[in-house]
Amino acid sequence: MSESASPGASTAPALPMTAYAILGMLALREWSAYELTQQLRRSLDYCWPTAESVWYGEPKRLVRLGLATARRETTATGRRARTVYAITSRGRQVLAAWLASEPDPPRLQIETILRLLYADQGSKQDLLAAVRSIRRWALAQVTALLSQGRGYLEDQDAAPFPRRLHITPLFGLFYVNMFEQMIIWADQAEAEITAWPCTADLGLTPRTRALLEDLRARVEPLAARAEATDPGPP
Numbered sequence: 001m002s003e004s005a006s007p008g009a010s011t012a013p014a015l016p017m018t019a020y021a022i023l024g025m026l027a028l029r030e031w032s033a034y035e036l037t038q039q040l041r042r043s044l045d046y047c048w049p050t051a052e053s054v055w056y057g058e059p060k061r062l063v064r065l066g067l068a069t070a071r072r073e074t075t076a077t078g079r080r081a082r083t084v085y086a087i088t089s090r091g092r093q094v095l096a097a098w099l100a101s102e103p104d105p106p107r108l109q110i111e112t113i114l115r116l117l118y119a120d121q122g123s124k125q126d127l128l129a130a131v132r133s134i135r136r137w138a139l140a141q142v143t144a145l146l147s148q149g150r151g152y153l154e155d156q157d158a159a160p161f162p163r164r165l166h167i168t169p170l171f172g173l174f175y176v177n178m179f180e181q182m183i184i185w186a187d188q189a190e191a192e193i194t195a196w197p198c199t200a201d202l203g204l205t206p207r208t209r210a211l212l213e214d215l216r217a218r219v220e221p222l223a224a225r226a227e228a229t230d231p232g233p234p
Contacts, residue, residue, distance in 0.1 A: 067088055
């Protein structure tokens with residue numbers, strides 16, 4: 001589903017994807033605006049990074065649409081008021097309809113790969129710096145995931161939602177695999193680029209041919225699998 005898609009006109013008004021993310025969080029419990037933003041950042045920074053201003057503003061839209069409620073309450077200290085959001089029955093219906101709909105294809109935005117595409121317009125040193133940057137980033141993400149995973153293993157009750165821990169490993173598995181592949185790719189790319197005399201006009205070198213043949217050997221079984229599982233036209 002696109003950023004402004006909806007499960008269907010008869011089910012709900014058009015909603016941005018961030019709205020469904022917030023509805024999902026509200027389906028778990030009530031949250032103050034601050035708590036909701038902190039939990040959204042903790043849970044969704046990997047799969048759906050969004051500006052904090054959007055996380056603060058989107059619940060108000062859900063309230064206007066009747067998908068959530070908002071109430072003002074005083075904190076325990078009595079020194080300030082806060083807004084607490086909760087999902088409505090209509091909101092749960094909209095969330096369920098979204099979960100039953102077909103997801104949009106993934107859209108990856110990786111600046112290092114974009115720079116690689118135009119590497120022949122820059123220097124070899126610039127390209128190597130970009131490759132090393134994505135490896136450094138991926139290593140930092142893996143380190144953060146390791147810390148979080150250790151915490152769940154050592155004290156599962158310390159997790160925000162212990163009864164949902166069966167979901168967490170599958171979430172982590174996807175991103176560990178992705179970060180691992182980024183690190184492997186960066187190592188391979190650095191070794192390859194280091195051997196280049198420059199970034200321009202190298203053409204089909206023997207090493208390039210070997211890489212293309214390896215890619216073909218890896219892709220062919222996947223393409224065959226895709227053909228075998230494709231139901232074809234109705």
